[in-house]
Amino acid sequence: MTEQLWTDVDAYFTSSLAPADEPLDAALRASDAAGLPHINVAPNQGKLLQLLAQIQGARRILEIGTLGGYSTIWLARALPADGRLISLEYDPAHADVARRNLAHAGLDTIAEVRTGAALDSLPVLEAEGAGPFDLVFIDADKVNNPHYLDWSVKLTAPGSVIVCDNVVRGGAVIDAASTEPSVRGTRALIERVAAHPKLSGTAIQTVGSKGYDGFVLARVTD
Incomplete structure (x- = not known):
């Protein structure tokens, strides 16, 4: 199976089940114009996030890593x-681009983008009593994945869902001897999920327009 075939299948699924619309298209164009890296979720992955939030009945969502707000739009559309x-x-x-994209999508009254290192912002959210969040999507620097997971557990409640993207690292995640920081951070997150007394989780490998990757899905149980 070739990567072109993965991409073609993704295109078929996307055109059938997650067709683009003007605000999402505009968000991608604005991100391109601003020179943002092409690392946003694929459309069918964005639709999956929206469905997970809807199935969860989410009223509060936390996203760690905004980029241009493309995934943020998908998630915010699931909210009441x-x-x-x-x-x-x-x-x-990046935050400025995301704010403009959210405003264009009519979601700026629901979705707020905060700027700064997430590990500085997360304690502020706790102090504000912003949670508990019903769903957390982690899609930021992979080195800090285990810390983001720890904070996600703190800011959620039993029944909440945590999703972490880009955990396969092109297959490098299986290399226990890797010194690559993103691999080490991702492996640490997976090990934390496996050992955590308050989490039940799994990981899914994916192929598609974003290449070979995958995500962790965990539920807060206690």
């Missing part, structure tokens, strides 16, 4: 009118 999404973005330029 009085719902709330907080997205944390390290890069101020």
Whole structure:
């Protein structure tokens, strides 16, 4: 199986089940124009996030890693009118693009983008009593994945769902001897999920327009 075939199958699924619309298209164009890296979730993956939030009946969502707000739009669309999404973005330029994209999508009253290092912002959320969040999507720097997971557990409640993206690392995740920081951070997250008394989780490998990757899905049990 070739990567082109993965991409073609993704295109078929996307055109059938997650067709693009103007706000999502505009978000991608604005991200491209601003020079943001092409690392946003694929459309069918965005639709999966939206469905997970809807199945969860989410009213509060936390996103760690905003980029241009493409995944943020998918997630925010799952919320009721009085719902709330907080997205944390390290890069101020990326955050500005995301805010404009959310405003264009009519979601700026539901979704808020906060700028700064997530590990600085997360304690602030705890102090504010912003949680508990019904769903957390982790898609930021992989080195800090285990710390993001720890904070996600702190800011959720039994029944909440935690999703962490990009955990396969092109297959490098199986290399226990790897010194690559993103691999080590991802392996640490997986080991934490496996050992955590309050989490039940699994990991799914994916292929598609984003290449060979996958995600962790965990539920807070206690």
